[in-house]
Amino acid sequence: MSDETTLSRPRLAQGTLLLASMLTIMAGATISPALPAIQREFANAPNAGVLVGLVLTMHGLFIAVGSPLIGALADRYGRRWLLLVSTVLYALAGGSGFVLDSLIAILASRAVLGLAVAGVMVTVTALITDYYEENRRDTILGRQGAFMSIGGVVLLPLAGVLADIGWRVPFLVYTVALVLLPAMVFTLPEPNRRDPTGNRPTSLDDLHQTLAQFPLRTLALIATLGLVGQIIFYMVPVQIPFYLETRTGASGTVIGTALAASTGAGGVASLLYGRIRRSLSVIGIVALTFGFMSIGYTVIGVSGTVRVVVVGLAVAGAGSGFLLTNLNAWIAAVTPEAVRGRALSVLTSTFFLGQFLSPLVIQPVSDTLGLGTTFAGVGVVLGGGAVVFALAAVYTTPPTESDSEFPEHPRNSPEKASD
Secondary structure, three states: OOOHHHOOOHHHHHHHHHHHHHHHHHHHHOOHHHHHHHHHHOOOOOOHHHHHHHHHHHHHHHHHHHHHHHHHHHHHHOOHHHHHHHHHHHHHHHHHHHOOOOHHHHHHHHHHHHHHHHHHHHHHHHHHHHHOOHHHHHHHHHHHHHHHHHHHHHHHHHHHHHHHHOOOHHHHHHHHHHHHHHHHHHHOOOOOOOOOOOOOOOOHHHHHHHHOOOOHHHHHHHHHHHHHHHHHHOHHHHHHHHHHHHHHOOOHHHHHHHHHHHHHHHHHHHHOHHHHHHHOOHHHHHHHHHHHHHHHHHHHHHOOOHHHHHHHHHHHHHHHHHHHHHHHHHHHHHOOHHHHHHHHHHHHHHHHHHHHHHHHHHHHHHHHHOHHHHHHHHHHHHHHHHHHHHHHHHHHOOOOOOOOOOOOOHHHOHHHHOO
């Protein structure tokens, strides 16, 4: 059952959840425009090229590693306290880059930041799925994706300006997380969660019975889409700064503004998710996601100017804006409430594992083929994926029953969860 009626200040609570969601995009976006300057600062460090890329994505590995444990803690001991602790840790670990002098120390701080981001992301999304049901849930999840993108629109140009001042300065942005703490304390109660039968698991056997209800094949597909989608999406914040600098000589401010085009388009797409979901199944929206990203990456790959790259980033960003929102809504619709934190943590884990793996997977390819060819090639692959999922949506989904192809949880079908 929904806990929305128990919120004493529902508007403020929703705003707090949405603003807290912005912290996740900040984890990487804040320092992305500073990467070329960080590489110059630590040019003499062994394996500087790879390590500097990992400064942006190291947190992703620890989000991936920590999310399952955090999801279990959130389900067993509650969401609220974990969100508060994670927010404080986020500010301290993220801001420490301002004073650290070693590339290894910065990487260590990014690892701690990853654990904090995992705590924020899992608990915020779990609270949204706990507080809201059906139509309202999809709407709020769409707004969550939009706010994450809006955070990028605001922060990326700001981070670019700060990076031009000095590579350390953008790290201070992480400390703004502390501003949200009072609102979290006073507006976000611990939800009174129930499983679909009305009883929370009280023993190991009960928990095993609940886990047995999981649509494992569907969750495996969702996790795979999150992993692959992020490996590809994170080519933008990791590779675009170097791509623009080498091709056009763009400054940090220009790079930040260009990246903001991607996140801004993603925000608009996320806001439209609820409406689009009325007409398309989740599989259809996966096809739409890959289609937009395919066009955008191809445009980036064949471009030689900042303006055309920005157009490609905007188109690709519109596609990526559907990705997390769609997968979160899909998971919320097909999993029992009592263990939904664990289910969401699986997606969080694979999502950010994809971020961590992105430079490790893409860098050898781009070193061999060049960044332009790599972007164009990935665009072609995404186009093929869009066709496959479009055909799957047509041939496996009845026109009037968006998600009846997932019989594991007929009570919680994505169709019933759409708005």
